Amino acid sequence: MTILTRLLGSSALLASTVLATQALPAEPITILVNTSPWYGGFEALVEKYEADTGNKVSIDAVPLGGLLEKARNAVRGPSGNYDIVNLSNAWVVEFYAGNYLTPLTDIDPTFSFGDNIIDADGLLYWNKDKQWPMKHGGVPMAFSPNANTHLWYYRTDQIEKPPETWDDVLKTCRSKGGEVDYSVVLRGARGNPIRFAFSTYMLSFGGSIEKDAPNGDFTVTFNSPEVKHALELYIKLAKECGPPNPGSIDQGEMIQYLVSGKAKQAGIVVAAQAQMDDPEKSAVVGKISYTVTPRPADGANRDVWGSWQMGIPANVPAERKKAAMEFIKYFQSDDAQTYYAEAGGIPVSRTVLEGPLSEQEKFRWMRPYSQASRYARQLLQYQEGAEIEQIIGLRLNQALIGELSVDDALNTAATEIHDVFVRTGRRTGLLPPLQ
Numbered sequence: 001m002t003i004l005t006r007l008l009g010s011s012a013l014l015a016s017t018v019l020a021t022q023a024l025p026a027e028p029i030t031i032l033v034n035t036s037p038w039y040g041g042f043e044a045l046v047e048k049y050e051a052d053t054g055n056k057v058s059i060d061a062v063p064l065g066g067l068l069e070k071a072r073n074a075v076r077g078p079s080g081n082y083d084i085v086n087l088s089n090a091w092v093v094e095f096y097a098g099n100y101l102t103p104l105t106d107i108d109p110t111f112s113f114g115d116n117i118i119d120a121d122g123l124l125y126w127n128k129d130k131q132w133p134m135k136h137g138g139v140p141m142a143f144s145p146n147a148n149t150h151l152w153y154y155r156t157d158q159i160e161k162p163p164e165t166w167d168d169v170l171k172t173c174r175s176k177g178g179e180v181d182y183s184v185v186l187r188g189a190r191g192n193p194i195r196f197a198f199s200t201y202m203l204s205f206g207g208s209i210e211k212d213a214p215n216g217d218f219t220v221t222f223n224s225p226e227v228k229h230a231l232e233l234y235i236k237l238a239k240e241c242g243p244p245n246p247g248s249i250d251q252g253e254m255i256q257y258l259v260s261g262k263a264k265q266a267g268i269v270v271a272a273q274a275q276m277d278d279p280e281k282s283a284v285v286g287k288i289s290y291t292v293t294p295r296p297a298d299g300a301n302r303d304v305w306g307s308w309q310m311g312i313p314a315n316v317p318a319e320r321k322k323a324a325m326e327f328i329k330y331f332q333s334d335d336a337q338t339y340y341a342e343a344g345g346i347p348v349s350r351t352v353l354e355g356p357l358s359e360q361e362k363f364r365w366m367r368p369y370s371q372a373s374r375y376a377r378q379l380l381q382y383q384e385g386a387e388i389e390q391i392i393g394l395r396l397n398q399a400l401i402g403e404l405s406v407d408d409a410l411n412t413a414a415t416e417i418h419d420v421f422v423r424t425g426r427r428t429g430l431l432p433p434l435q
Helices: 002-008 012-016 039-053 064-076 092-097 166-171 192-204 225-241 251-259 270-276 318-332 334-342 366-373 385-401 406-423
Strands: 029-034 057-062 084-088 142-146 150-155 182-185 210-212 217-220 263-269 288-291 308-311 428-430
Touching: 029 039, 029 064, 029 318, 039 057, 039 318, 039 334, 057 064, 064 084, 084 092, 084 318, 092 308, 142 318, 150 270, 150 366, 166 225, 182 225, 182 251, 192 225, 192 385, 217 406, 225 385, 225 406, 251 263, 251 270, 263 270, 270 288, 288 366, 318 334, 385 406, 406 428
Parallel strands: 029 057, 029 084, 182 263, 217 428
Antiparallel strands: 084 308, 142 308, 150 263, 150 288, 210 217
């Protein structure tokens, strides 16, 4: 178990302890997953599952860029090679609506997620009547190996107390010079990067993309005054407080600005926290702390999910589905979730996130993350989501780099989103253009 040795180091006692949660003997299974920052912890827990239960698990770990195509190919054939497939939140509706995954209660009618398990704004469920992922009226379809959302990372030696509002963040702004080059670094790269990062700001100002999509109202609201306020703030922070060329900055660059000591703060997904205290990667070990994403002075804390979901394909034999369920039930247990955290994963159990482990300095990110998980939202949970994300990601980037004004960027995006909804037959409409 070299992965355990590498990940846990001195935690030999943990590695040798049999978890209290057991599983029934089961057929071997194969899991398709991407090599994300949390992958090492997941691999370690799989090895622990094998050691504790005697059940065998093979992992096909692929780069993110190849995951969707492999998953699609796996679930659409007459028989599948994978018993569990990992899916981004941007993809799951395609798999739910296409009946490519097996409802977990079809395999085990007694199964349910405990109240302590983060369900990522209901994305683990599918309401077939409404064709929408939601717990109310839905059935459990998948589990989260990582229900990823943002935290606000900040330098405790540079910022006296965690910023609560965007005004607090603006007060810390300074240009070049001194020990720290930049106050804030934002994610501005075209496409998903800026769309995902900006969504937190948009939600905190009360903005939205469409009016009430879960209930069938796809009136486009992306060019509302609330979204405009959010985008103006985003651009102000990027240009007055951050490094040059903000339109090219992606998550890797954000992390690098922090771990190299060149930035005071940034909003980054929780999965990146392990790099902050890694002495091989970080010049700021012990100097980064975490809080929830700030809010407008008269607004609310909001965040957006970038969660991962693992489901069982419909085209695998019944015995392998049962075997996959044994792993899922094991994974949800508090013992396994604790072990997962120790191994570098991101738990989805609030019992663990708010329990004794969270009192350790190493896990100082846990309680802020648990808090953020209570008000994070899923966006673009419909089959046009990927196309609309590209529209938003292009127009936001153009506003950030100055190719379009804020009004023009949002009006253009709204018109293009409306055109998509018209083409797909949604009940839709448009707000008056910003001027």
